[in-house]
Amino acid sequence: xxxxxxxxxxxxxxxxxxxxxxxVVARILGPVEVGLFALGMIVSEMGRIFATSGFSDxxxxxxxxxxxxxxRAAFWGNMGxxxxxxALITMLAQPISWLMGxxxxxxxxxxxxxxLPISAxxxxxxxxxxxxxxxxxxxxxxxxxxxxxxAAAVWAAHENFGVYALVIQRFITELVTMLTAWLAxxxxxxxxxxxxxxxxxxxxxxxxxxxxxxxxxxxxVQDMIIGVFVGPASVxxxxxxxxxxxxxxxxxxxxxxxxxxxxxxxxxxxxARVKQTFVRLLSVAAAVSFPAxxxxxxxxxxxxxxxxxERWLDVVPMMQALSLFCIPSLFGLLFLSMLTSFGQSKKALxxxxxxxxxTVAFALIAAPFxxxxxxxxxxxxxxVMIPYQIKLIEPHTQCSxxxxxxxxxxxxxxxxxxxxxxxxxxxxGLAPIHNAILRLVTAVSAGxxxxxxxLFLTDRQSIIWLIQLSRSRSEKxx
Numbered sequence: 001x002x003x004x005x006x007x008x009x010x011x012x013x014x015x016x017x018x019x020x021x022x023x024v025v026a027r028i029l030g031p032v033e034v035g036l037f038a039l040g041m042i043v044s045e046m047g048r049i050f051a052t053s054g055f056s057d058x059x060x061x062x063x064x065x066x067x068x069x070x071x072r073a074a075f076w077g078n079m080g081x082x083x084x085x086x087a088l089i090t091m092l093a094q095p096i097s098w099l100m101g102x103x104x105x106x107x108x109x110x111x112x113x114x115x116l117p118i119s120a121x122x123x124x125x126x127x128x129x130x131x132x133x134x135x136x137x138x139x140x141x142x143x144x145x146x147x148x149x150x151a152a153a154v155w156a157a158h159e160n161f162g163v164y165a166l167v168i169q170r171f172i173t174e175l176v177t178m179l180t181a182w183l184a185x186x187x188x189x190x191x192x193x194x195x196x197x198x199x200x201x202x203x204x205x206x207x208x209x210x211x212x213x214x215x216x217x218x219x220x221v222q223d224m225i226i227g228v229f230v231g232p233a234s235v236x237x238x239x240x241x242x243x244x245x246x247x248x249x250x251x252x253x254x255x256x257x258x259x260x261x262x263x264x265x266x267x268x269x270x271x272a273r274v275k276q277t278f279v280r281l282l283s284v285a286a287a288v289s290f291p292a293x294x295x296x297x298x299x300x301x302x303x304x305x306x307x308x309x310e311r312w313l314d315v316v317p318m319m320q321a322l323s324l325f326c327i328p329s330l331f332g333l334l335f336l337s338m339l340t341s342f343g344q345s346k347k348a349l350x351x352x353x354x355x356x357x358x359t360v361a362f363a364l365i366a367a368p369f370x371x372x373x374x375x376x377x378x379x380x381x382x383x384v385m386i387p388y389q390i391k392l393i394e395p396h397t398q399c400s401x402x403x404x405x406x407x408x409x410x411x412x413x414x415x416x417x418x419x420x421x422x423x424x425x426x427x428x429g430l431a432p433i434h435n436a437i438l439r440l441v442t443a444v445s446a447g448x449x450x451x452x453x454x455l456f457l458t459d460r461q462s463i464i465w466l467i468q469l470s471r472s473r474s475e476k477x478x
Contacts, residue, residue: 017146031236122181141180149173264341328382
C-alpha cells in the first residue's frame with residue numbers, strides 16, 4: 001500500500017538526518033564522548049517508550065466509535081506519564097552517573113529527560129493521523145523537522161558544543177515533530193473524560209509500554225554492561241557499530257512493521273488472510289532487509305573509513321558480526337506487530353520479560369571476558385528466542401517455524417550470494433583502486449545488480465508482493 005512507501009520515506013529520512021549528525025559528531029568527538037551520550041540516550045529512550053508508546057497503541061487498536069474518548073484519555077495519560085518520567089530521571093541522574101563512573105553523564109541525562117513531555121505532546125495526534133493512513137502528510141512534515149534539527153546539530157558541533165550537539169538535535173527535532181503532528185491532525189484534546197475511561201485505557205497502555213520498555217532494555221543492555229565492566233570508550237566503539245546496524249533495521253524493517261499493524265487490524269477476523277499476509281510480509285521484509293545487512297558486512301571496512309575516519313576501524317568486525325542479527329530483528333518486529341493488532345499485550349509482556357532475563361543472564365556471563373563475548377551473547381539470545389516467538393503467535397497466524405523459515409529462505413540465499421561476491425570484489429578485485437569512495441560505490445553497485453538478478457531468478461514472487469505492497473494493492477497482497 002502507499003502507506004508503506006510513505007512510511008519508508010518518513011522513517012528513512014528521519015534516520016538519514018539523525019545518522020548524518022551522528023557521523024559528524026563521531027568524527028569530531030572521541031569514543032569516550034560517544035559512549036557517554038549513548039549511555040544517556042539509553043535512559044532517555046526508556047523513559048520515552050514507557051511514557052508514550054502504550055497510549056499510542058491503545059488509540060491505534062480502538063474501535064471507531066470509541067476513538068475520540070480513548071484519544072482524550074490517552075493524550076492526558078501520555079502527558080502525565082512523560083512529566084513523571086522526566087522528573088524521575090532528573091532525580092536519578094547523579095546516582096546513575098556515579099554507577100557509570102562519569103560525572104559528565106549527569107548533565108546529559110537531565111537535558112534529555114525533558115524532551116519526553118515534548119515527544120508525548122504529539123504522539124496521540126500522530127497515532128490518529130496514522131490510523132487514517134495519513135503517512136504522506138506526516139512524512140513531509142517529519143522531513144522538515146529532521147532538516148531543522150540536523151542543521152542545528154551540525155552547527156552546534158562545529159561551534160564546539162561537543163556531546164551536547166546531539167542533545168540540541170533531539171530537543172529541536174522533538175519540538176518541530178510535535179508542532180507538525182498537531183498541524184497534520186487538528187484536534188484539541190479535551191479533558192472531558194472520566195477516571196473510569198482512563199482506567200479502561202491504562203492497563204493495555206501500561207502492558208504494551210512495559211513490553212516495549214523491556215524490549216529497549218534488551219536492545220541496550222549490552223551498552224550498559226559494557227559501560228560498567230569495560231568502560232565508556234568501548235561503549236563508544238560498540239555504539240557506532242550498533243547505530244549503523246540499527247539504521248538499517250529502522251530503514252528496512254520498521255516501515256513494514258508499522259504498516260503491518262493497521263493491515264492486520266483490518267483482516268484479523270479472517271484467519272486464512274492473516275496467515276497469508278504474515279507469510280508474505282516475512283518474505284517481503286527479508287527481501288528488503290537481508291541485502292542491506294549482509295551488504296553492509298561485505299563493505300564495512302571502506303564504509304567505516306569514509307564515514308567515521310581511520311580511528312574507528314576497530315568497529316568493522318563488530319559491525320560484521322551484528323549484521324547477523326537481521327533475522328531475529330525481522331521476527332521481533334513482526335511478532336510485536338501481530339500481538340499489538342490482536343490486543344495481546346499480556347503475551348507481549350510475558351515474552352519480553354523472559355527475553356529480558358535471558359539477555360541479561362547471557363550478557364552478565366559474557367561480561368568478564370570483554371566486548372566480543374557480550375556481542376556473541378546478543379546473537380545467541382536472538383536466535384534462541386525465535387521458536388518461542390513463533391509459538392506464541394501461531395494461534396493467530398497458523399504459521400509454523402518451518403513455514404516461516406521457508407518464507408525467508410530464498411531472499412536469504414540471494415543476499416548471502418551477493419555478500420560473498422561483494423566481499424571478494426571489495427577485498428581482492430578492487431584492491432588496486434586506492435580511492436575508498438570509488439571502491440565502495442563500485443562494490444555496492446555490483447552488489448545491487450547481483451542481488452536483483454539472483455532474486456529475480458529464484459524468487460520473483462517476493463518482488464511481486466513488494467510491488468503490490470508499495471502500490472496500495474492491499475487486497476491483492478493480503
